[in-house]
Amino acid sequence: MAKLYFRYGTMNSGKSIEVLRVAHNYEEQGKKVLLLTSVVDDRFGVGKVTSRIGMQKNAIAVDDAMNMVEMARTEKPNCILVDEAQFLNTAQVTQLIEIVDELNIPVIAYGLRADFMGELFEGSTALLAAADTIEEIKTVCWYCDKKAIMNMRCKDGEPVFHGEQIQMGGNESYVPVCRKCYASKKKASLTAK
Missing domain, CATH: 3.40.50.300 (P-loop containing nucleotide triphosphate hydrolases)
Known part of the structure; x- marks a missing residue:
């Protein structure tokens, strides 16, 4: 079957x-x-x-x-x-x-x-x-050794947390991250504004 x-x-x-x-x-x-x-x-x-x-x-x-x-x-x-x-x-x-x-x-x-x-x-x-x-299918976080479960979009090496859902790209545009690193980078991005 x-x-x-x-x-x-x-x-x-x-x-x-x-x-x-x-x-x-x-x-x-x-x-x-x-x-x-x-x-x-x-x-x-x-x-x-x-x-x-x-x-x-x-x-x-x-x-x-x-x-x-x-x-x-x-x-x-x-x-x-x-x-x-x-x-x-x-x-x-x-x-x-x-x-x-x-x-x-x-x-x-x-x-x-x-x-x-x-x-x-x-x-x-x-x-x-x-x-x-x-x-x-598992991989590790770009920033630490934990399991990556999220995709972080980047522009010029900096994390981006807004925009269209679909934007084609590879390593220049996305990195795999764990939830903790994602939250940390997002918090730092909001604090910098």
Whole structure:
């Protein structure tokens, strides 16, 4: 019986390298994988899953018009992998659920749990509510040795605590932090004003 998995972690926790590793494992065994990513992530080109260590693979860019259920029905993959799943909307997560429940195809979705303000993304909210299995991909805080659970947006090396929810970027724009360091940096930012 297929399952819907949601594997989440902060920025720089290795989610994309994990997607690429799992895709490689399936393909090495001669199995078919559909690799999907959100059309929103255009940092390395639309339809690319790219890890921070430089590995990259072409993927299908998911937009609002895409019918993933029909695509899965036609392509008949052994597994579907989704990178940047936080950018999915609730309807798209519902399609993934249908793929798992009706077509019996496992789906493993990778993404952020929350944004730089600590707010859940729509896709993450839907996946946390519906996934059969939820797993955390861990990394350490940029400032200390505790487990990072939050994403801190930075501009010119300084923490930022306001702005649009979605702003594409890598290490120049985001660092993984623990809750204590996040709160400390936020308090210092407010005090400096």
